[in-house]
Amino acid sequence: MIERKDKILTAALELFANHGYNGVSTNKIAKAAEVSEGLIFRHFKNKQGLLDAILEQAFEKAAVLYAHIITEQDPKQVLYKTITLPFSVEKSEYYFWKLQFKLKWELEISGKEKMQPLLDKLNWAFGELGYEHPREEAELLQHLTESISSGILKDGMETQQHLKDFLLTKYKV
Template identity: 55%
Template sequence: MTEKQEKILQAALQLFACEGYHATSTSKVAKAAGVSEGLIFRHYKNKEGLVMAILEEGESRLKSLFVDIVMETDPKEVLRKTITMTTKIDPSDYDFWKLQFKLKWELEISGDKKMEPVKMALANAFHKLGYQLPGSEAKLLILFIEGIGSSLLTGPETNQDEIIQLLLKKYDL
């Protein structure tokens, strides 16, 4: 990966995440990256290819958050790690996570499939702990995670800690 390629991805991520996909033109990206516009199309074929490259490049960030949960065997730890998941997100990665939400609604590109292993791990954990509806419990908890992530990325300052502590107590953790 060339230095200019990195600049492009970096500028595009920031602009897509802040202004949105359609509101960000390729010329804007080029200008922000200090690069000729044609170079974007040389490396990424088209605008869609650019955003896909960003998503692929960020895949590792997704996995690093999830793998810790999926690998955990202790069911209580699975719940605890899931609930506190958003606190593990590096603020320098906020743009990337914001982009995930934006794309979900603007382009209806959903990263929900990436959450599937987490959901399975959760359902399994709830089952082990004797919950009556492990599948629904897992769905509900994931809804919460998405919600707290959303408010973390949109809100000005969000004391997610208070809510997270509350939820931990509700699940006896």
């Protein structure tokens, strides 16, 4: 059985991801979730608490994806997994993903610290592969995947597909 608390979380996730935090009222969330507005405050104390609960879920999902790269031992595979990551995000996690980008700008929640281990791993991988400036190569590739992710979220995956193939060739992975 679908709990009402989850219905709120699901509805709020989609609305926040599409219209931002300040662009959505608790009234709209309640209607979308087919729930009384008061229930939101019972379960999450206030609107910010609802967002926090969603963000916690989002961080957990992201951690799983990142772990897949960080635990990888083959440097070439680290590059491969980094490049293909934006293209392997499931539809079911699409809203979590979009929300991250939205909030990064709207509320200036950076999430930069969460990316540090990934950056370190890329740094290590480029070093192993004999690149002259592994740190800069790592930052560049991270910037690229960030912007490609942004492109996927805004214009659709089709528009970025060819860049994946191009990058895989470029980095010989």
